[in-house]
Amino acid sequence: MSRTPRLAVAVVTAAALVAGCSSSPSSDGEAPSYRASKDVQARVLPQLAANGEDVESADDALWVVDATIDGVDEGTTVTLLAKADRGEWEMVSDAETDEDGHVSLTSDTAGELVVVAGEDDDAIGTEVSTEDAPEPTFSDDFDEDSVDATGANWHTRDQGFTGVRTCSRADASAAEVADGVLVLSVLEDPEGGECQLPGRRKRFPQRLNGHVGTEGVYSFTYGYAAARIRTQSARGQHAAFWMQAVGGQQTGGPKVGGAEIDIMEYFGDDHPEGGLTSFTYFLDEAGKKQTVGGWLPDVEEYGDDWAEQYHVFSVEWTPTEYVFRIDGQVTQRLEGETSGRQEFLILSLLSSDYELPRFNGELPEQMEVDWARVWETGAEQG
Known part of the structure; x- marks a missing residue:
C-alpha cells in the first residue's frame, strides 16, 4: 500500500463489504468502501473503556479494537464502523496511528465491525466482530456481599505495621460497599497512637488502610484484568490495582517464580512525575528483586481528572508481554x-x-471502584 495522509472514512455500505469496490461520498450518507488488505491487522479486545462520573455496569463498557496499519505515516486517521440496529454502517470512533502504525479504537455497539484507513481507491480495511472478544471469567459489580462476607470475592489482607508501612495497617472498616461501589479509605486508627519515622521529628497518626484481595477465592494465569476506578486526589497515599502470585513470589525469574504486577498506582494530584505508574517486580535466579516499568509519561494524554471521573485501568498478560491500558x-x-x-x-x-x-x-x-473483571485467555492469546 502507498503511504496515506490523515484520511478517514465515515460510513461503509453493506454491499461494499461484499464487493470490495470503491466509490465516492454521496448525498444520502454513503461513503467510500475499502479493499480488504493484510496491511490492516485488527482484533477485538474485551470491554475495557468506560470513563465518566457516574456508576455504570461493566456490561455497558466499550469494546476496544486494537489495530495496526502497515505502511502508513504516523498520524494517519483510522476509522471504526459498526452496523447499527437499522442495518446501516456508522462510524463509532476514529484515532490517529502512532509511529508503529498502531491505533486503539472503541465501540459501544456489539456485532460486526470494520476498521478502515484511507479513502477512495486507497481505502483498505478489515472486518472483525465483538463475538471474537473473550468472555469474562470473573466479574464483580460490588453488591453488598462482595467484601469480607461468607462467600465474598474480596477479603481484607493481613498487613500492618511492618515493611514500608510501619505507620499503617489494613482493616475491614476501611473497605465498604455502598450503592454498587467499593470504597477503600485511609482513616485515622481510632485505637492507634502516633508514629515517628526514622530520622524525622514530625509524628503522624497511625492509619487504617483499605486493602482487599481475591487470594484463596480467585486467581488465573494469562488474560485481561480490568477495574473501573476513581482515585483519591491527595498525596500521602496511593490508589492501586495489582496482582500477586498465589503462595508468594519465588526465585528463578517470573515464569517460574511469579511476579507482582502493578496495573496502576496513583500517588495524587500535582505529582512531579504525573502521579501514575505501572510496574512489575520479580526475583531473579539469585533471589534479587528486579523491577520493570515506571512512571507514565504524558499522563494528560489519558486524562487529568482521576479524582473526578472513573477510568478503566487494565493489563493484557501473555507469556511474552504485559500491555497496560487506560480506557483502552x-x-x-x-x-x-x-x-x-x-x-x-x-x-x-x-x-x-x-x-x-x-x-x-x-x-x-x-478511592472508589465501580467494577472489576477478568477475561482468561490461556497462553495462546496475543
Whole structure:
C-alpha cells in the first residue's frame, strides 16, 4: 500500500463489504468502501473503556479494537464502523496511528465491525466482530456481599505495621460497599497512637488502610484484568490495582517464580512525575528483586481528572508481554518473559511510610471502584 495522509472514512455500505469496490461520498450518507488488505491487522479486545462520573455496569463498557496499519505515516486517521440496529454502517470512533502504525479504537455497539484507513481507491480495511472478544471469567459489580462476607470475592489482607508501612495497617472498616461501589479509605486508627519515622521529628497518626484481595477465592494465569476506578486526589497515599502470585513470589525469574504486577498506582494530584505508574517486580535466579516499568509519561494524554471521573485501568498478560491500558489506550508495553504462575487480584488505598511526609489532604481519603473483571485467555492469546 502507498503511504496515506490523515484520511478517514465515515460510513461503509453493506454491499461494499461484499464487493470490495470503491466509490465516492454521496448525498444520502454513503461513503467510500475499502479493499480488504493484510496491511490492516485488527482484533477485538474485551470491554475495557468506560470513563465518566457516574456508576455504570461493566456490561455497558466499550469494546476496544486494537489495530495496526502497515505502511502508513504516523498520524494517519483510522476509522471504526459498526452496523447499527437499522442495518446501516456508522462510524463509532476514529484515532490517529502512532509511529508503529498502531491505533486503539472503541465501540459501544456489539456485532460486526470494520476498521478502515484511507479513502477512495486507497481505502483498505478489515472486518472483525465483538463475538471474537473473550468472555469474562470473573466479574464483580460490588453488591453488598462482595467484601469480607461468607462467600465474598474480596477479603481484607493481613498487613500492618511492618515493611514500608510501619505507620499503617489494613482493616475491614476501611473497605465498604455502598450503592454498587467499593470504597477503600485511609482513616485515622481510632485505637492507634502516633508514629515517628526514622530520622524525622514530625509524628503522624497511625492509619487504617483499605486493602482487599481475591487470594484463596480467585486467581488465573494469562488474560485481561480490568477495574473501573476513581482515585483519591491527595498525596500521602496511593490508589492501586495489582496482582500477586498465589503462595508468594519465588526465585528463578517470573515464569517460574511469579511476579507482582502493578496495573496502576496513583500517588495524587500535582505529582512531579504525573502521579501514575505501572510496574512489575520479580526475583531473579539469585533471589534479587528486579523491577520493570515506571512512571507514565504524558499522563494528560489519558486524562487529568482521576479524582473526578472513573477510568478503566487494565493489563493484557501473555507469556511474552504485559500491555497496560487506560480506557483502552496503550500506556506501557513491557516485552519479555512474564509471570507463569497463578495470580490473584488486589485493590488498595495504602499509606506507605515514604509518602506520609508529603500528605496534603484530609483524612479520610477515598478511592472508589465501580467494577472489576477478568477475561482468561490461556497462553495462546496475543
